Amino acid sequence: MNTLKNEHPRLLLSDEQLKELKTIHEQDPLLKRIVSEVIQEGEGYIKRKPLVHKLIGPRLLSVSRECLDRVINLSLCYRLTSDKRFADAAIRDMTTVCGFPDWNPSHYLDTAEMTNAVSIGYDWLYDYMSPDQRETIKKGLIHLGLEEGVLSYTKRKSGWTRSEANWNQVCNGGMIVGALAVAESDPQYAKVILPEAVKSLPRALKSYAPDGAWMEGPGYWHYATQYTAYGLAALRSALGTDFGLTKIHGLSNAGLAPIYLVGPKGEYLGFADCHTPSYRRPMPCMFWLGQTFSDPEYVADERRVLEKARGSAEHVIWYCPEQNGHLPKRELDFYFRGSVEVVVFRSAWNDPDALFVGAKAGYNQVNHGHLDLGNFELDALGIRWATELGADDYNMPGYWSGGKGGKRWEYYRLNSFSHNVPLLNNQNQNELAKSKFLRCMNGSEPFVVMDLSEAYNESAERVHRGIRMVDGRRAVLVQDEFDLSKPTDIAWGMTTYAGIEVRQGGRVAELAQEDQKLIATALSPAGGEWFIESAHREPPEEANEGVNRLVFRLPKANGQVRIAILLSPVWPQGVTKTAELKQLVEW
Structure with missing residues (x-):
């Protein structure tokens, strides 16, 4: 906590990094296209109906994911354009979910993803929001997200804290982002959550070892790795360290899985609870892996996919320009x-x-x-x-x-x-x-x-x-x-x-x-x-x-x-x- 960057925004994408991206944007056709797509999507999110606390089976997960898609997109659109309509729409959605009775902690993925969504919006729009808006959203984030996280790590000893599967990265990742969002004003949450999350995450991260595949199949490879990226990138951007988590054996090879486990037409080898047919689609965590491990093959593969598919806000956050130099020859087997x-x-x-x-x-x-x-x-x-x-x-x-x-x-x-x-x-x-x-x-x-x-x-x-x-x-x-x-x-x-x-x-x-x-x-x-x-x-x-x-x-x-x-x-x-x-x- 001594290295905490006190000012906002401090999560995932600093103002300095955004400035660099805007410079690259002028010369990079792919980034220019993705930014255009993100803004186009943001225009649609402005018109969406309010989010509703509605469970499907035991899950609020679809609402949490919709909130994340909206808030991260709208907040980024505001930072890219200074158009207040985007910021106001994101604040509207965050205020709505912070008024929910709960974020469904009985199915903790829902709580974690909602925490991630609100935390990023709160951090990125901190200077735009009024004091009352900040207080309302922070209060909801703490009460519905972080307090539940502290209970999960301490009194409840929730199963996901000991899991070796995707629940570990998603829940820990969401809690890390949330704790860091309010760490300068409410450090008591980070003081509990961060050490517990850093202790818990290796249980799952070692599941990539030794070659980068994921035992739950390719669909859950994406889910687990995306939240690994959120959590570890937030630690680095806010604290300047990921506490050695990126050095865990196997994680550096994770980007090999979506390269090799697809057939000639881009369809995955669909084992486990994979929702088939499942095709290699854009995955911004490939850019994060490429950046983190200086691996041009991961970057090149994601750019290849993006040539024929739409990008996302996270692609802008972790954007990697075209890499110069020789790519390793891919083996047939x-x-x-x-x-x-x-x-x-x-x-x-x-x-x-x-x-x-x-x-x-x-x-x-x-x-x-x-x-x-x-x-x-x-x-x-x-x-x-x-x-x-x-x-x-x-x-x-x-x-x-x-x-x-x-x-x-x-x-x-x-x-x-x-x-x-x-x-x-x-x-x-x-x-x-x-x-x-x-x-x-x-x-x-x-x-x-x-x-x-x-x-x-x-x-x-x-x-x-x-x-x-x-x-x-x-x-x-x-x-x-x-x-x-x-x-x-x-x-x-x-x-x-x-x-x-x-x-x-x-x-x-x-x-x-x-x-x-x-x-x-x-x-x-x-x-x-x-x-x-x-x-x-x-x-x-x-x-x-x-x-x-x-x-x-x-x-x-x-x-x-x-x-x-x-x-x-x-x-x-x-x-x-x-x-x-x-x-x-x-x-």
Whole structure:
């Protein structure tokens, strides 16, 4: 607190930095366009109806996020233009939410995001506001936000303070920003909140280690990393230090995840509660990561995305001009280690038709996880052929009951039946199972071999899955090996939006979508055949319209069994019809 910058604004964007941005703005077409978009959006926010304290299920979160979008945009528009209409609209919205009965602390994300919103507006518009306006907003911020934060860290010992997942960064980040906003007048909140937040954050930040991926999937990577940026950037701007938090192992690699975990058309490998289809969209935290870790690749990737998409106020705050110098060559393959392991292989960069396959291992009990160990997704010819359906409605009964026998695992999108994994005896994977990659190699035919034995321990002594690009990265071989402990019906499943036709006595399936084709061939065993099944569900679950299940069924299997499936896109140059088969230990 001895290094606190006493004057306002002190959060995220100082007046000196804003002056620099205005200078860059004159010479930088991308920044000029983003600023224009932000101001255009601000004009719309001026006309919005007042915010209302309305819960959806147990959440006020949509209102908190709307408040943040409005206030940070309107406040920035005022700082850019000196147009009082923007400031007055932001003050209107802050005054409204500070008059709410609460910010829904029972679902603390709501409180944290609202605190973040009001704190930034209070700080940025401090000199514009009248003393009465400042007092009203500060009183609401303290009573509805910071006092709840102090209770969470002290008397309540709230679970999010010990979490390793996104709640940690969001809640700590919001509280940090709030405490710093009023630290010169009401330092007692910062004196409690800042040490507790700095102690709590490493629990989650270490989850990026070692390679930057996030166990909750790409959607929550963005949420967690955005609030990491808010919190740590606020510490640096207000106090001149982040207390070493940016040095935590793995955080500097976080920007690799949204670069590598997207297919050729920009669609994410959508594991966990990812809302699919999920595409790489603008994420201002990539600029923050690029600035913080002096990484031009993060900056270049975000600028690439912004060439075709709208920017935001946060893009202006953390704006990075085009970087000079050589960018590192991107590898075709990348292996993310961590509590959830992920690997991706591709045939080329900058080719929307390229072959791409990604697969995951890990732990079925991670936050927002599904019963999907060994799941893969596959793109080729501009199509996602093997897909992930993603999350369902968070408000369904038992959605968060994810322990052994939990209601969560009755829901199709979350259990094993919707994923691109084997089913043994028509059962889910073991809800408590862990899995790991045994070997992962790149080269002309990159592959991964993973141990899924725990996931199927009721029916098998050993289950290994191998996924390999073959024929010069023109096709994908998925090979599963089972040591069965009892007679078992095996169903090898793949979820797709493609139309399917089964032919050649049930040994070959032809998938067709958008005038493109992919051939699925059962190379092994000699028995078994393809079936087409429906993914349709009744309310309250998502209906999954247009989704099919391609299932290779092998009834009454016993002993050692190998299922080898060749997935071959029909390229203009032809199709791969077979692949050499050998035991996974020989791969």
